[in-house]
Amino acid sequence: MKKDPAVEAEVARQMEVLTRGAAEVIPVEDLEAKVRKSIKTGKQLTVKLGIDPTGSDLTLGHTVVLQKLRQFQNMGHKVQLLIGDFTGMIGDPTDRTEARKQLTREEVLANAATFKEQAFKVLDADPAKIEVMYNSDWLSAMNFADVLELASKMTVARMLERDDFKKRYEGNLPISLHEFMYPLMQGYDSVAMKCDVEIGGTDQKFNVLMGRTLQKEDGQEPQVVITMPLLVGLDGVKKMGKSAGNYIGVTEEPNDQYGKTMSIPDHLIATYFELVTDVTVEELGEIKKGLEAQTLHPRDAKMLLGRTIVTKYHGEAAALEAENYFKTVFQNREIPEDIPEYEVEPGEKWVVALLTELKLAPSNGEARRLIQQGGLKINSEKVEDPQFQLVPADGMIIQAGKRKFAKLKLK
């Protein structure tokens, strides 16, 4: 077979972008073949991402896969966003901390809308490049015989290979039988959707590979699986997640996004650039080189990272503002200019109660502790007496700890 140099150049270009940052591409040759075919025929590849409509706020961790999808879109391919409304209505069993709440149809749709709203900060909303699908369309139509047929394709031993099942099994944590159906359902989605590619975090590898297995059984060309590394959270150890509290939220305030970015350990800087920003492969190389050669100060690299992230979600003006805020409050230890104002009744007040009222402390006990530990400043003066009676004045500045401020305003 003769190779067309123009086509091959395009294949190489796409492959570089599409495989960037990926943990695994299974198998790479198939992806290359699919890309080549797509270029020759002019037919877009369909790329699936399945999501649970839990309605939660997205973190930068979620955006890692979204970024990858965006790159596919940029190469002219089409994203199939699969809303797991069927699985969502049953309730996500992996999250045992919350009672399994059954989501209603309306809740699922509302949550899906929340997801889309956030996801489109990363994805291209061009209808030619994205399609939203719901798995209840085919899953709810299956009867028990269909389910048994599907279940016969898998064994318990293989299911227990899956990491989180294995851990829970070994850790004496309950596994409900129907949870075994989840990977099957997810795999079946790929059959129903006839996907070319499916993207998921490395934790999804098992499920996503199930799609390949079932597609083969069905006589389809199996999808290529691309797994993306799980983004390590702010603590530098655990994966970024809501429950670990080590996350940066997509919808968070610019100041928080920026500040949190500044708190990541140095060794994660390059990883963050690679996985959650749009810097080019070349720029990424520059940054890595700079950090290694110590010509680029990690602090400056982080500041650039923070600015890049905030710009992406809030725009450049907000990013600059957040940077200034950070410099003022944390680098120079000054009081920022924009402090949220709170209206207070005039007249003498017990400081502890005031802190609680302003939500600078969750309870009186915590507020008292904060004061005793020297964490309270009023108009830049330390107040260490928990019995202190304060006479509020307009413009009075209360600082609780290093980074919580409130400005008083008399009613």
Added chain:
RNA sequence: GGAGAGGUACCAAAGUGGCCAAAUGGAGCGGACUGUAAAUCCGUUGCGUAAGCUUCGAAGGUUCGAAUCCUUCUCUCUCCA
């Protein structure tokens, strides 16, 4: 269906009649330090300005006194069938 083990604070895990608002670790919060909201070190961590109040799966009971003993219920795990 049978036998056994277990459910402790945000999480993990000690405690097995009073000294337990409950060790310890993690997380959180405050302080010091720092380029940093990192690392490290120190302090602190139910609610209540106090008297006191509520906490150890749930409900009852024994006792002057229970996280600890008894009964029932409930959930989880392990082994056997």
